[in-house]
Amino acid sequence: MDICEIFTSIQGEGPNIGKPTLFIRLSGCNLNCPYCDTKYCFTESKRIEKKKIIDIIKNSDKMICFTGGEPLLQKNEVYEIVTFFSKKEFEIQTNGTIAINNKLKNVIWAIDIKTPSSKGFFNKDNLKLLSENDWVNFVIADDSDLDWVYLFLSENKLNTDKIYLTPAYRAMNYSDLAEKIVDCKIKNVRLGIQIHKLIWGEERKR
Numbered sequence: 001m002d003i004c005e006i007f008t009s010i011q012g013e014g015p016n017i018g019k020p021t022l023f024i025r026l027s028g029c030n031l032n033c034p035y036c037d038t039k040y041c042f043t044e045s046k047r048i049e050k051k052k053i054i055d056i057i058k059n060s061d062k063m064i065c066f067t068g069g070e071p072l073l074q075k076n077e078v079y080e081i082v083t084f085f086s087k088k089e090f091e092i093q094t095n096g097t098i099a100i101n102n103k104l105k106n107v108i109w110a111i112d113i114k115t116p117s118s119k120g121f122f123n124k125d126n127l128k129l130l131s132e133n134d135w136v137n138f139v140i141a142d143d144s145d146l147d148w149v150y151l152f153l154s155e156n157k158l159n160t161d162k163i164y165l166t167p168a169y170r171a172m173n174y175s176d177l178a179e180k181i182v183d184c185k186i187k188n189v190r191l192g193i194q195i196h197k198l199i200w201g202e203e204r205k206r
């Protein structure tokens with residue numbers, strides 16, 4: 001598998017925020033969001049056999065999070081690993097461009113629904129594959145992203161109420177977005193905090 005980095009830290013976002021977690025960051029992405037804070041994983045890559053990754057997971061008592069980049073670019077290997085550890089809890093963070101596999105019962109899906117400022121796209125089939133355990137994230141860079149989210153949520157019913165709005169890296173700060181969320185007409189959304197950045201600063205990779 002093409003791996004950017006494997007490290008233990010705390011989960012910095014979503015419903016599992018604060019949980020000690022083993023992160024497996026896969027290299028490469030099929031998008032190029034202007035605010036991306038993990039562009040280093042486009043080029044930093046080492047080949048690690050799936051068996052070695054299974055051994056690393058076996059030796060960890062932490063929750064496991066596949067992230068990227070876009071981990072579903074290597075979905076066959078990721079799914080094989082998740083299936084191998086049917087009793088272990090995984091989170092898979094995806095940019096939402098590739099259809100998820102909701103038959104994997106030990107996976108919490110974290111799906112980024114790409115707002116216009118990302119210049120990316122989103123596979124709408126994923127909406128009907130979500131469960132109430134999964135969560136979605138919208139990265140907000142400006143007011144037009146917020147307007148877009150409002151329209152999106154009014155036109156699409158989600159199967160989860162775990163809906164986060166997270167400020168785009170270096171484009172918006174937490175207090176500005178918090179005030180906008182308080183004032184906006186969107187119901188059932190939460191401010192998405194990336195606590196690893198608050199704890200260790202924006203420049204630290206993890």
Ligand code: SF4
Nearest residue numbers: 029031033036069095
């Ligand atoms: S989808 Fe995620 S990893 Fe890929 S470019 Fe966008 S922010 Fe970066």
